[in-house]
Each structure stands twice: as C-alpha cells, then as structure tokens.
Amino acid sequence: xxxxxxxxxxxxxxxxxxxxxxxxxxxxxxxxxxxxxxxxxxxxxxxxxxxxxxxxxxxxxxxxxxxxxxxxxxxx
Amino acid sequence: xxxxxxxxxxxxxxxxxxxxxxxxxxxxxxxxxxxxxxxxxxxxxxxxxxxxxxxxxxxxxxxxxxxxxxxxxxxxxxxxxxxxxxxxxxxxxxxxxxxxxxxxxxxxxxxxxxxxxxxxxxxxxxxxxxxxxxxxxxxxxxxxxxxxxxxxxxxxxxxxxxxxxxxxxxxxxxxxxxxxxxxxxxxxxxxxxxxxxxxxxxxxxxxxxxxxxxxxxxxxxxxxxxxxxxxxxxxxxxxxxxxxxxxxxxxxxxxxxxxxxxxxxxxxxxxxxxxxxxxxxxxxxxxxxxxxxxxxxxxxxxxxxxxxxxxxxxxxxxxxxxxxxxxxxxxxxxxxxxxxxxxxxxxxxxx
Numbered sequence: 001x002x003x004x005x006x007x008x009x010x011x012x013x014x015x016x017x018x019x020x021x022x023x024x025x026x027x028x029x030x031x032x033x034x035x036x037x038x039x040x041x042x043x044x045x046x047x048x049x050x051x052x053x054x055x056x057x058x059x060x061x062x063x064x065x066x067x068x069x070x071x072x073x074x075x076x
Numbered sequence: 077x078x079x080x081x082x083x084x085x086x087x088x089x090x091x092x093x094x095x096x097x098x099x100x101x102x103x104x105x106x107x108x109x110x111x112x113x114x115x116x117x118x119x120x121x122x123x124x125x126x127x128x129x130x131x132x133x134x135x136x137x138x139x140x141x142x143x144x145x146x147x148x149x150x151x152x153x154x155x156x157x158x159x160x161x162x163x164x165x166x167x168x169x170x171x172x173x174x175x176x177x178x179x180x181x182x183x184x185x186x187x188x189x190x191x192x193x194x195x196x197x198x199x200x201x202x203x204x205x206x207x208x209x210x211x212x213x214x215x216x217x218x219x220x221x222x223x224x225x226x227x228x229x230x231x232x233x234x235x236x237x238x239x240x241x242x243x244x245x246x247x248x249x250x251x252x253x254x255x256x257x258x259x260x261x262x263x264x265x266x267x268x269x270x271x272x273x274x275x276x277x278x279x280x281x282x283x284x285x286x287x288x289x290x291x292x293x294x295x296x297x298x299x300x301x302x303x304x305x306x307x308x309x310x311x312x313x314x315x316x317x318x319x320x321x322x323x324x325x326x327x328x329x330x331x332x333x334x335x336x337x338x339x340x341x342x343x344x345x346x347x348x349x350x351x352x353x354x355x356x357x358x359x360x361x362x363x364x365x366x367x368x369x370x371x372x373x374x375x376x377x378x379x380x381x382x383x384x385x386x387x388x389x390x391x392x393x394x395x396x397x398x399x400x401x402x403x404x405x406x407x408x409x410x411x412x413x414x415x416x417x418x419x420x421x422x423x424x425x426x427x
Contacts, residue, residue, distance in 0.1 A: 044333065048373070049373065050373045050374055051128075051130060051144045051179075051181075051374055052181070052285075052300070052350070052374065054181070054196060054227075056225075056333065056334060056336060056338075060197055061196040061197055061199075061225055062197065063178075063179045063181060063196065063197065066340070066341070067331070067333040067338055067340075068340070
C-alpha cells in the first residue's frame with residue numbers, strides 16, 4: 001500500500017512538472033510587457049510560437065503572436 | 077558532398093544562363109528551377125543549451141549565437157570560440173533596463189565588431205562593441221529609440237537603419253536616421269492593391285526579412301508568404317523582383333484590428349522564406365514552403381542561393397531542418413542550428 005501511494009505521488013509530481021513545462025513554453029513574451037510588471041493577457045492576440053510573428057496590443061508589439069479576429073488571449 | 081557547394085559557387089555565373097528563366101519585365105524576373113541542386117550534410121560542432129538559436133554570426137575567431145529565448149531564460153547572445161568551442165561570453169540580459177531587451181526581432185553583426193538588436197516591444201535599437209570586453213555584464217551599450225514599428229531592420233552604420241515593413245509609409249524600405257528618428261530615403265513602391273484589399277493589408281502580405289550587403293550598396297527583401305525576393309540598388313534607387321521557382325502569391329485574408337488593416341493567415345497560407353544571411357557574393361535564404369500551421373514553422377530544410385544581380389545560383393537541400401545559419405565571408409563554411417538536437421552544426425565547402 002505504502003509503495004502504491006509512493007508511486008502515485010511520483011506520478012503526480014511528474015504530471016505537474018510536464019504541465020509546468022508546457023505552460024512555460026506556451027507563454028508569449030507579453031509577460032514582460034513594459035508597464036506595472038503584472039502579467040496581463042494580450043487579448044485579441046493569438047499565440048503562434050513563431051518568433052517572427054507579432055501582434056499589436058494597445059501601444060505594444062508582442063512577439064510570438066498574431067492579431068486574431070476571434071478574441072483570444074495570447075499565451076496566458 | 078562538400079564539393080558540391082564549391083562547384084556551385086565557382087560555376088554559378090556560367091550556370092546561371094542554364095536556369096529556366098522567364099523575363100517578365102524590366103524589373104521582374106520569374107524563374108522555374110535553380111541551375112543546380114546540391115545535397116548538404118552537416119557534422120555536429122557544439123551543443124547549444126540556451127534555447128533555440130535563431131541567428132548565428134561569425135567573427136574571425138568566434139561564433140556569436142542569438143537565442144530566441146533570451147528574454148525568458150538568460151541572455152540573448154552567446155559567444156563561442158571557433159578554435160576550442162568553449163563559451164567565452166554572454167551578452168544582453170532579458171529585461172526592460174538599459175542594455176537589456178525583451179526580444180531580438182532583428183539582430184546583426186555590423187563590420188564584425190558591433191552587435192545590434194531591434195526590440196519591437198521596447199521600441200529600441202541596442203548596440204554594443206564586441207571588442208570592448210569579454211565580460212557581457214560590463215559592456216557599454218548604446219540605445220536608440222525607434223519611433224515607429226518596422227518589421228525588419230538592418231544597421232547601415234552608426235547613424236542609420238535600413239527599415240522594412242512600416243505601417244505608416246507606402247514605400248517598401250526606408251532609411252531611418254537614428255539620431256533624429258526621421259526617415260530619409262525611400263526605396264521601392266507597391267503596385268495598387270487588388271480591388272477589395274486595403275493597401276496596408278496588401279503591404280503586410282508582402283512583408284519579409286531584410287538583409288544588407290556588407291558593402292552596403294544593395295539590400296534584399298525576402299518575402300515571408302511568397303517565393304519572391306526583391307534586390308534594391310540603394311545608390312541607383314532601383315530594384316529587381318525575382319519570383320520562383322514555384323512563383324506563388326501570398327494567401328491571406330484581410331482584417332482590421334484597432335483601426336489597422338492587417339492580414340490573417342488562412343488555410344492556404346504557406347511560409348516561404350524564414351531566415352537568411354548574406355555575403356558580398358551571395359544571398360542565402362532559408363526556405364520553408366510549408367503550410368503556416370505545419371510542425372515546422374520557423375525551420376527550413378533548404379536554402380535558396382542568389383547572386384546580387386538577382387540570378388538564382390542554386391538550391392541546397394539540407395539533411396535536416398535548421399532554424400538559423402551563417403556562412404563565412406569567403407562562402408566556404410556554413411554553421412547552422414538543429415533545433416531537434418540542440419546542436420550547432422558545421423559543413424565545409426571544399427573548392
């Protein structure tokens with residue numbers, strides 16, 4: 001039983017790590033937009049992950065995203 | 077294998093006449109095939125574990141690698157010794173402060189000693205001199221405010237930028253005075269957009285990557301969504317468009333966002349040129365040709381080579397997908413980055 005619980009915990013930790021990596025990878029660089037330092041979704045931008053893409057977001061240009069006709073948030 | 081490129085480079089001029097080429101106008105050439113196609117294989121040179129290398133630059137003794145993830149992980153630029161392959165310096169930390177950047181949308185190495193970076197989020201151009209010190213943290217940085225958005229830029233000298241993809245000007249490329257922020261010379265103009273397509277959506281569909289010939293008298297604009305390049309003679313203010321070998325137009329859907337006419341990629345959109353570099357003899361462009369939503373979005377598996385007169389010289393079919401590359405000044409050695417393995421690769425062209 002103890003062994004099973006240990007295995008389950010290990011699996012959960014592994015899954016959490018994978019999710020964290022996926023989330024990190026899907027983040028656009030909007031996270032570092034100039035401003036108050038808070039993390040703000042760039043609504044109207046669609047994440048592409050293509051470094052030569054950009055999205056106009058307010059007065060900022062956001063990389064790795066494109067403007068989208070459907071309202072979405074870029075990355076986070 | 078390595079002999080192939082040498083043969084192409086040496087024999088390019090005579091082979092150019094063999095290209096299946098159609099002259100469609102004084103300033104536009106359409107071709108249907110390259111005079112030579114060569115298979116290129118690489119050997120592993122060094123492991124790069126700082127993200128995806130987007131750009132590589134060569135000095136006499138070093139390889140400078142620009143990482144895509146510089147703003148998120150550690151630094152944007154990494155300097156490796158060509159001789160012993162060791163990391164000798166890192167430059168430009170991610171951040172909003174002086175000497176820092178959020179992205180390197182365009183970057184370059186000017187005259188082998190000045191690294192520059194265009195950050196489109198912070199609207200600035202950042203430069204530093206490689207010769208000053210090996211310590212990236214104590215470098216003297218120069219920063220210039222960039223007043224407007226430009227898609228692709230090239231540093232011309234310490235005073236000017238060549239810029240492409242501006243939303244506010246109908247010309248194809250412009251010259252920007254860094255000290256005043258004013259635009260001077262304009263090069264190239266777009267024909268009228270087809271009926272029903274707003275001009276700036278049309279212009280955006282033809283956006284591309286700009287490269288400046290080291291002698292600074294010519295530049296080339298390589299389209300993102302069409303297998304088309306345009307070579308500009310900056311002194312004569314003339315240009316020549318080269319289309320082919322497939323000769324396809326950008327596929328897009330116009331859209332309006334925040335009052336701006338832009339484009340949306342659709343199910344027919346293909347990526348054409350995704351990266352490139354130039355020497356005084358040749359233009360090397362990494363070509364994709366893949367649908368915009370394919371697995372390989374920033375990578376390409378072949379390189380189109382042109383000379384500065386606009387002649388297609390050859391096509392290199394690579395043995396794997398690469399995301400960035402550089403070629404030595406004498407067109408003898410190529411370094412490239414393989415994102416699948418994280419290795420910088422090398423191939424030597426024997427003549």
